[in-house]
Amino acid sequence: MDQACKRKQTDNLTMIIPEINNQAYTYRPGELLPELEGHISRGRFERVLRNGDFAVTAELAPPDSTDRNEVFEQAALFDGFVDAINATDGSGANCHMSSVVVCALLSYIGYSPIMQISCRDKNRIAIQGDLLGAGALSICNVLALTGDDVSAGDHPEAKRVFDLDSISLITLIKKIRDEGSFLSGRTITNPPQMFVGTSINPFVPPVESRILQLEKKINAGANFIQTQYCFDMPMLKDFMSKTVDKGLTEKAFFLPGVGALASSRTARWIKNNVPGVHIPDSIFQRLEGAEDQKKEGQKICTELMQEVKEIEGVSGVHIMAYKQEECVAQMVKDSDVLGGRKPWSPKDEY
Amino acid sequence: MYRARLFASRHARAYEVIYNATSPVILSTLRVINKITKGKLDRPITWFEKIIKGFLFDCQMCGNCVLSSTGMACPMNCPKTLRNGPCGGVREDGNCEVKPEMKCVWVEAWSGSAKMKDNLAIQEIQFAVNHTHQGSSAWIRLAKENKQII
Numbered sequence: 001m002d003q004a005c006k007r008k009q010t011d012n013l014t015m016i017i018p019e020i021n022n023q024a025y026t027y028r029p030g031e032l033l034p035e036l037e038g039h040i041s042r043g044r045f046e047r048v049l050r051n052g053d054f055a056v057t058a059e060l061a062p063p064d065s066t067d068r069n070e071v072f073e074q075a076a077l078f079d080g081f082v083d084a085i086n087a088t089d090g091s092g093a094n095c096h097m098s099s100v101v102v103c104a105l106l107s108y109i110g111y112s113p114i115m116q117i118s119c120r121d122k123n124r125i126a127i128q129g130d131l132l133g134a135g136a137l138s139i140c141n142v143l144a145l146t147g148d149d150v151s152a153g154d155h156p157e158a159k160r161v162f163d164l165d166s167i168s169l170i171t172l173i174k175k176i177r178d179e180g181s182f183l184s185g186r187t188i189t190n191p192p193q194m195f196v197g198t199s200i201n202p203f204v205p206p207v208e209s210r211i212l213q214l215e216k217k218i219n220a221g222a223n224f225i226q227t228q229y230c231f232d233m234p235m236l237k238d239f240m241s242k243t244v245d246k247g248l249t250e251k252a253f254f255l256p257g258v259g260a261l262a263s264s265r266t267a268r269w270i271k272n273n274v275p276g277v278h279i280p281d282s283i284f285q286r287l288e289g290a291e292d293q294k295k296e297g298q299k300i301c302t303e304l305m306q307e308v309k310e311i312e313g314v315s316g317v318h319i320m321a322y323k324q325e326e327c328v329a330q331m332v333k334d335s336d337v338l339g340g341r342k343p344w345s346p347k348d349e350y
Numbered sequence: 351m352y353r354a355r356l357f358a359s360r361h362a363r364a365y366e367v368i369y370n371a372t373s374p375v376i377l378s379t380l381r382v383i384n385k386i387t388k389g390k391l392d393r394p395i396t397w398f399e400k401i402i403k404g405f406l407f408d409c410q411m412c413g414n415c416v417l418s419s420t421g422m423a424c425p426m427n428c429p430k431t432l433r434n435g436p437c438g439g440v441r442e443d444g445n446c447e448v449k450p451e452m453k454c455v456w457v458e459a460w461s462g463s464a465k466m467k468d469n470l471a472i473q474e475i476q477f478a479v480n481h482t483h484q485g486s487s488a489w490i491r492l493a494k495e496n497k498q499i500i
């Protein structure tokens with residue numbers, strides 16, 4: 001696109017939003033970085049990974065509100081400790097602010113959002129529209145997910161869509177990006193340059209086939225992988241060694257998911273109610289034996305991060321600290337996985 | 351039928367042999383019938399296919415048949431109609447996240463595929479279903495398109 005024209009658009013949209021944490025943020029569309037050889041997107045997240053730095057991503061829980069400051073306040077908790085922020089898309093099949101809009105808000109400040117797309121709620125027409133919209137808002141990363149079933153959430157009576165599955169979704173994003181056309185073949189001028197991720201859950205059956213599924217996802221075009229919660233390190237290590245053996249770590253970046261459990265009661269609830277979370281007994285024992293279970297949960301999470309970093313083939317870690325977002329920065333700090341590197345923060349910029 | 355469907359993926363190798371032997375015959379017969387009747391028998395043939403595949407595989411007549419690439423387990427029985435592998439919600443006993451009383455279709459599919467000679471077919475990417483084919487006969491379509499049953 002014409003550079004001068006783009007600059008003008010940016011200026012028009014510039015406005016100041018209220019102060020958050022005594023910090024004035026400039027509200028503007030996140031600017032794309034210059035194109036770089038060997039890079040797919042023009043976003044910061046891909047650069048961190050390709051640079052070989054150990055990346056940290058964290059999940060933001062979209063609010064049940066129209067107050068955008070709630071989004072900014074949550075994101076600000078990660079400042080200087082996180083490279084990219086995942087905006088969940090109706091996680092657990094519950095209604096929240098849409099991931100497209102959360103990412104748009106984040107991108108306007110300059111954050112590097114990862115837009116999650118779940119196949120549960122939208123068909124191929126809606127998803128392609130969202131991808132173009134995301135491109136227009138300088139959102140550079142997407143995470144293609146199947147999504148939890150509607151029965152898991154607060155609207156079990158809803159119609160499940162699942163027009164696509166995650167692999168079809170990756171195929172679709174890749175087609176739009178690389179061929180510059182919709183599925184129908186109609187041309188897209190200026191297709192979105194998306195860095196595509198997906199998830200894998202190596203801890204649930206069919207465990208032996210999960211590696212084949214991962215291979216299929218990468219063959220479909222996944223550039224990075226964020227896994228489901230990893231609490232079982234031996235299982236993760238086994239899975240990663242198979243991944244390395246198959247040469248898959250050469251083709252995609254791996255960010256195992258870790259989380260902080262608030263108490264053994266929460267852990268039990270997650271185990272029984274959230275589909276696909278495997279928590280080994282040793283974790284329960286540690287939590288139950290601790291005086292302050294919440295602290296212990298965070299300590300476990302910190303140790304998991306350190307362990308993850310040592311595994312061959314891993315490029316980063318993905319933190320899902322639902323309702324404990326305020327502890328993410330401290331846990332990253334304590335784990336020292338960044339090794340002194342300081343991820344981009346709007347506080348340095350403005 | 352659920353029991354027949356489990357039987358199919360558990361005996362995927364035998365089904366594969368039968369499939370490979372019968373599919374060219376079915377398709378060439380359909381081609382001849384189609385030439386003679388000019389599509390007048392499409393409805394009874396579709397009905398016939400629905401009965402047979404319905405009994406054997408709980409076929410949902412999506413019209414995009416991929417049975418031989420999914421270990422003889424029909425992916426349309428997955429409540430999320432996933433066509434490329436299981437979701438992340440499979441229960442510890444291998445049952446479905448959505449229907450706890452049912453084996454996950456993809457647990458069946460991967461184990462069925464492992465028994466088959468062409469055990470790499472399951473690794474082919476199957477793009478999402480073409481919904482315009484819903485309710486139509488996959489056999490007739492393949493016969494008309496001069497393709498093999500896949």
Ligand code: SF4
Pocket residue numbers: 427428429430431432435436437438439440441445446447448449453454455456457
């Ligand atoms: S558990 Fe298996 S059958 Fe159930 S929705 Fe997930 S993939 Fe489909």
